Amino acid sequence: MSSFSIANRLLPSRMRGVLFRHRPEDIWVSSKIPVPKLNEFIPPGTEASASASDRAIIWVKYAGVNRADIMQRDMKYPPPAHACDRLGLEVSGELVALGNETPDALVPPVGSDVMALVDGGAYAEFVSVCANHVLPIPRFRDLENDDQKFQLAAAIPEAYTTAYQLVRKLANVQPDDRVLVLAASSSVGLAAIELCRKLCKCETVVGVCSNSKVAYPAAAGATTVVGYLPEEAYRKYMETQYNSFFSVILDCVGGSSFNLLQKVASVDARWVMYGSLGTVRLASRVSIAPMLEKRITIMWTTLRSRSDAYKTELVRDMYAEVAPLFSLGVLSHPRIDSSYNLEDVALAHDKMRANQNAGKMVLKVRDYLVF
Amino acid sequence: MSSFSIANRLLPSRMRGVLFRHRPEDIWVSSKIPVPKLNEFIPPGTEASASASDRAIIWVKYAGVNRADIMQRDMKYPPPAHACDRLGLEVSGELVALGNETPDALVPPVGSDVMALVDGGAYAEFVSVCANHVLPIPRFRDLENDDQKFQLAAAIPEAYTTAYQLVRKLANVQPDDRVLVLAASSSVGLAAIELCRKLCKCETVVGVCSNSKVAYPAAAGATTVVGYLPEEAYRKYMETQYNSFFSVILDCVGGSSFNLLQKVASVDARWVMYGSLGTVRLASRVSIAPMLEKRITIMWTTLRSRSDAYKTELVRDMYAEVAPLFSLGVLSHPRIDSSYNLEDVALAHDKMRANQNAGKMVLKVRDYLVF
Incomplete structure (x- = not known):
């Protein structure tokens, strides 16, 4: 017990959280899930598993919903080895336990309001995370209340870290690039557009999304937003307007748009x-x-x-570049599409499955705390 | 005339060189080709075309044969805009004319023995090149005679610059990489294998080539060389032996091996x-x-x-890293498969078409000088 900043016994032994049975209809909230220990989800036999020195426990207020969660529920995206196999990849909340050999001074102290990228299990009251993936909550401007702060913070870790990786680390977008963002009204798409424009000073960002959602990428800074047309018309339009145009393409669509994207890509495109x-396929x-x-x-x-x-x-580089832009008001608040109570997780997934969200959907977890 | 280091009038007005008519059978040597001027193959209207300051003329001794030449002859690889549309992409010979505003001190002086990467027209007695793409001939060890020096030098510009680009600039091969080289007995393949082992200190390089040629990649340093098996057996062998194994793949085969290479590529492969x-396809x-x-x-x-x-x-970085390794004997001589007289260009192409060469094929040009 002495190896934790707050003792494990202060945590409940059970918690509410989401379980599922690998069939789309079988998802439910249970109050009988064991609260994770600091040394869970660590390869057994390693030094880390003995000391739990690099793990932390977060008391979750909000969890972000990601398409990966739905794919995992559908058995199409198995969790990596040694990761928690329950749903949920990002949280906001309070840091309540920390291994006593916390790797470095950048990890926030116990008691902090935090957000974190987690490798599974975020749809629950407590989650065990790698301490180095815990970040302070940025100083958002013009907050309505504390609840909004945690909603926004739950929208950051997965979407902004992914977008930052695409825009800054991989494509390394420059001011004179011409960027195409597919699924531009998704939380990653909106974050990518804003990072291209505000962080990388890129002039030309074209977003593609459903007709009903074109306002959101435009608000995030997209120079042009193309709504989906019937397939053949859409292809003709894109090929005509953007033949060999885009030096950067951010693509989450995969096989079905491969031929079209070859055509709109420029020489030396990334x-x-x-x-x-x-x-x-x-x-x-x-x-x-x-x-x-x-x-x-x-x-x-x-x-x-x-x-x-x-x-x-990656999360630390993202935080170092992005958090100041929130507090300065250079970046707008992440767009929250909707917030669901944890019990309504199936409804939230149904909405995302139907592609009806624009921006981040979150699950409110904290009300369900039971000791 | 005063703008050239040696006057144009010292050059003949006509030369022998290879012409072709976009049909495989129509290729021949003509002695009536105009000798290129320094200002040829430069976009008209630019400052460069007026002064020819960045061009040079080489009196060719040997020209390298490349598969690109055959593809161009077959109308499958059109020359880029503003490039000479005749065949041949690399030469060795003597530098005989140079624009008087030669861009920088790294360009060898007129009268030097040189080699060069050229953008077309190397199958001829004289060729106009970008002066910055002209390189001194490395100090090869243990030369038999001067003729061998020029043969070897004609084998360097295209193969070693391409291999250097693949190995050093793009894949950035490291000592702990595991590299797969397809067409490992081609001139680029052999150069890539040697650069992986000797320049990048990479332990594991596996070459793939025809059964009759496995000795050459092995001599170049390949850890293992796989001869081609019947297609199905080859695929099974590779998948079993090298499942998710290779961190670097150097691939000139394209579509037909795509599925297999996906399987043998490792996580984070380049x-x-x-x-x-x-x-x-x-x-x-x-x-x-x-x-x-x-x-x-x-x-x-x-x-x-x-x-x-x-x-x-690229050519200068290649030269800076590779030339010293030739003079130190760290790199062996480029392998010359065979040398043909310019008149036998069709025979040379036939041999390469039939995949019967291992290493570089060269054309001997110099004997055909006529004033």
Whole structure:
């Protein structure tokens, strides 16, 4: 017990959280889930598992909803080895326990309001996380109340870290780049657009999303937003307007748009593919001749499966560049599409499945605390 | 005349060189080709075209044969705009004319023995090149005679610059990488293997080539060389032996090996595709799921279409790192497969078409000088 900043016995032994049974209809909130210990989800036999020195426990107020959660529920996105296999990849809340050999001074002290990128289990009252992935909550401007602060903070870790990785680390967007953002009204899409414009000073960002949502990428700074047209018309429009135009493509659609994106990519384009929402299959007998002629680079990427060390550097770099822009008002608040109580998790997933959200959906967890 | 280091009038007005008519059978040597002037192949109206300050003329001794020449002859690889549209991309010989405002001190003086990467027209007695792409000939060890020096020098510019770009600039091969080299007995393949082992100190390089040629990649330093098996057996062997093994793939085959290479690529692999000798078409309905799961990056690249500035930096960086290794004997001589007289260019191409060469084929040009 002496190895924790607050003793484990101050935490309840059980908590409410979301369970599921790998069938879309089987998802429910249980109050009988064991509260994670600091040394959970650590490879057994390692030094870390003995001391739990690099883990932390967060008392969750809000958890972000991500498409990866739904894919995991549908058995299409298995959690990486040694990660918690329950749903939920990001939280805001209060840091309540910390390994006593906390790796470095950048980890906030126990009692802080924090947000964190977690490798699973965020849909619950308490979650065990890598201490180095815990971040202070940025100083948002013009907050209505404390609840709003935690809602916004739950919208940051996954979306902004992903967008930061795409825009800054992989594509390394420059002012004279011409960026195409697919699914531009998703939480990652909106964050990517704002980071391109405000952080990277990029002039030209074109977003693509459903007709009903074009206002949101425009508000985030997209120079132009293209609503979806019937497939053939959409393809013709894009090819005509943007033939060999885009030096950067941020693509979560995957196979179904591959041929079109080859055409709108410029010479030396950097194309980051971070999902395959359309399909993982390419069209029949795709030609890669344009890829060679235009010397295109495609970087396929994911976040959850990365090493703790990679994520530590990434979330901290993101925080160092992004948090000041929130407090200065350079970046607007992350757009919260909707907030659901934890019990309504299935409704939240249904809305995201139907592509009806624009921005981040969050689950309110804190009201369910039971000792 | 005063703008050239040696006057144009010292050069003949006509020369022998190779012409072709875009049909495989129509290729011949003509003695009636105008000798290029310093200001040829420069966009008209630019300052450069007036002064020819950044061009040079080389009196050619040997020209290297490249697969790109054959593809151009077959109308499958059109020369880039403003490039000479005749065949041949690299030469050795004597520098005989130089624009008087030579861009910098790194350009060898008139009268030097040189080698050069050229953007077309190397199959001829004289060729106009960008002065910044002219390099001194490395100090090769244990030369048999002067003729051998020029043969070896004609084997360097295209193969070693391409291999250097793949290995050092794009894949950035490190000692702990595991590299797969396709077409490992080609001149680029052999150069890439030696650069991986000797320059980048990479332990594990696996080459793939025809059964009759496995000795050459092995001699260049490949840890293992795999000869081609019947297609199905080859695929099974590679998948079993090298499942998710290679962190770097150097691929000039393109579409036909795409599925197999996805399987043998490791997590975070860098895959450089610099040709599509197999086919530019992918197999039907390829899945890109492994690309996402393994976070693979594919860099498609070509050399000829790049800007003069890019090539200047590349050939000079290559020279700075590679030339000393030749004079120290760390790198062995480039392997010369065979040397043909210029008149036998069609025979040389036939041999390369039949994939019967291992290493560089060169054309001997100098004997044909006529004033």
